[in-house]
Amino acid sequence: MKNPDPRQVACAVQLTAVEDAIYVLGGKWKLRIVIALVTGYHRFNELQRAIEGISARVLSTELKSLELNGLVKREVKADQIPVVVEYLPTEYAESLKEVIAVLGNWGLKHKRKITGKDAAPAPGKLTNKGT
Amino acid sequence: MKNPDPRQVACAVQLTAVEDAIYVLGGKWKLRIVIALVTGYHRFNELQRAIEGISARVLSTELKSLELNGLVKREVKADQIPVVVEYLPTEYAESLKEVIAVLGNWGLKHKRKITGKDAAPAPGKLTNKGT
């Protein structure tokens, strides 16, 4: 196989790109945090209360990861007492709105398909959790 | 807080939907498999060769999960020797094309942003791997 399968060439670009996106946005919490952020929650404890079930440690590490990827800006209001920290979605985070919308729409359609019609969900999911 | 924060109401629907989508499509391999499937790879070993790095065990479990979610159809060609199994993307899998496109585009833009400009990638990623 000297000259590669044209199908491989065709999908290679998409493949790495999708992988990268999943690396940055995947996992249990990253997109939830972004959604909370653009929804208007900006303070640490406020975010922790808004995002049900997240621990301080995970919120902290996830915020750092999002900051590294330019999606969040950490701002320390040193003048206030007590010192308040704000996590603000960057302008760049706006670019995720489409991703969130598409993913959300698909998730909604899929849930309807799985729970409403076929009733054969993935093991232990979609039916029994309304997070 | 008797009447819930309107922001919470506003994002709750999107939240569960996005979560569901990530549950079904998240992880290292699911979307890669779907891409390979719609690209034209249909047989087990063919898929394993096309998707670099995936093990038979993982490919098997992931295909089952995708089948449960109606994205793949498993077809056994019992008449052939040796018995051949084909994994075919369902029509429903077409609905993922938009998701893949949007995610791929974002991933591409993001990689360019991170590696080309800011040069501050997430720890140990995006720069050092060209899968």
Added chain:
DNA sequence: GTTAGTAGTGAACTAAAGGTTAGTAGTAAC
């Protein structure tokens, strides 16, 4: 002085995801 709020961090743990190795059963080529 005790409690609660601000924003976290470190250690120790569990759970889940994924990887490695070996092996099944049948066919067919060398």
Added chain:
DNA sequence: GTTACTACTAACCTTTAGTTCACTACTAAC
């Protein structure tokens, strides 16, 4: 008879993700 192909699967191991709990340091209210 050994190797290689078909499509897997069980057992075991490692790695990563996420949880729990305790704790810092400072301020304010009770």
